[in-house]
Amino acid sequence: MLLALASPAQTIKRLDTKHVSESELTTYIRQLMDTAKVTGLGIAVFNNNKPVYSKTFGYANLPDKKRLTPNAYLYGASFSKAVFAYLVMQLVGEGILNLDKPLVQYLPRPLLSYTFPGKLKDYRDLQADKRYEKITARMCLSHTTGFPNFRWFEPDKKLRIKFKPGSRVSYSGEGMYLLQVVIQEITHTDLETLAQQRVFNPLKMFNTSYKWQPAFEDELVVGHDADGNTIDFPRRTDANAAGSMVTTLDDYIRFYTALLQGKGLKPVQWKEMTSPQIRIRSIKQFGPLSWKDSTLNDNIELAYGLGFGIIQTPYGRGFFKEGNDRGWGHYSIAFPEKKTAIVIMTNSDNGESIFRDLLAYAIGDIYTPWYWENYIPWNEKQAKR
Secondary structure: OHHHHOOOOOOEEOOOOOEEOHHHHHHHHHHHHHHHOOOEEEEEEEEOOEEEEEEEEEEEEOOOOEEOOOOOEEEOOOHHHHHHHHHHHHHHHOOOOOOOOEHHHHOOOOHHHOEOOHHHOEOHHHOOOHHHHHOEHHHHHOOOOOOOOOHHHOOOOOOOOOOOOOOOOOOOHHHHHHHHHHHHHHHOOOHHHHHHHHHHOOOOOOOOEOOOOHHHHHHEOOEEOOOOOEEOOOOOOOOOOOOOOEEOHHHHHHHHHHHHHOOOOOHHHHHHHOOOOEEOOEOOOOOHHHHOEOOOOHHHOOEEOOOOEEEEEOOEEEEEEEEEEOOEEEEEEEEOOOOEEEEEEEOOOOHHHHHHHHHHHHHOOOOOOHHHHOOOOHHHHHHHO
16 A cells, blocks of 8 residues: 555655655645646655655546546556566576577577567568667667667558667667567566566566556546547557556556665666666657757766666766656656655646656756657646647
8 A cells, every 4th residue: 555655754855955845745746737737647756765755646537537546557658668677687687688699599480480469560571671680688678779669650660670770779669579579488488477477476566467457447547638538548468568567656666666776686787777878869759859969968968778768967877767658648767876766657648748847846856858858848838829
């Protein structure tokens, strides 16, 4: 339960050593949500790598006036990738996977012979481009495979390698799925079973799964567009490391606490996962400006680690992970040297518009690259209308 996760009546210590009381933060969140029309929000703030504040606000379903609770089922979106990276680094620490060995060398048969259900279907589009044979687990986790985010975003819906693997960052769910395919072959175990065995059960995340479960239906949270209209929950029956996870705020707090404390990982793997692997120079993470480079984020040395984005600040490095889909916006960032972190989960297209202000107020994080993330603040959006 929530009260077991966060100690009562504590103040929150920010990065700048200033303190915010629980009541002050609660009041501020409610004001922000009301102003920006954010439907529902779950939040946890961590001091000394433990949750000191956790709370849910607003609605799980606005038309039905159903309140959001800590045990309601949320679509995890790309928070799925954070759990997957954690699982992968366990395998690396055990010598089961080498980050720099070409993935095709692990497969018992040619990659082009594999077929899958749904939109991912196969890898036959790559037949004329042998660069896929050089892709490694490190490239998949650092988003440097050369793949697009997903092939269905391409004009012709085909999978292609868009640049030399390992040479630059371009966010890719396709890369995560390829690594999932290989890990399932290496371990002879499907992703859902691996996650239950290695992450969900050990951390008592009994309400989390990479596959849709009928039990989720009663306490389901739906997404909302900018006007508060509901968006149906993606009930995904095929586990996908890139974005099929369903979880609750309470469960994700359990995972994030373990992540912050390095539980389940050897120190060398935890450090490598949360440290820079390659610099990011793009103006934006997505869209046309993701292919144009600049010095905009040189002050924070924006980079990608293994499953997490990385920044450098006066308070040491920070590692972050986002989650986004229609009707959903999540964000997490941790500053290990200060043992301070935050997790934000929203079921609203307006959720990301309050991230900049909320991060600054709650933990003193003014370093998150909100423009690169396209977290355009609510007041700037309203000024353009």
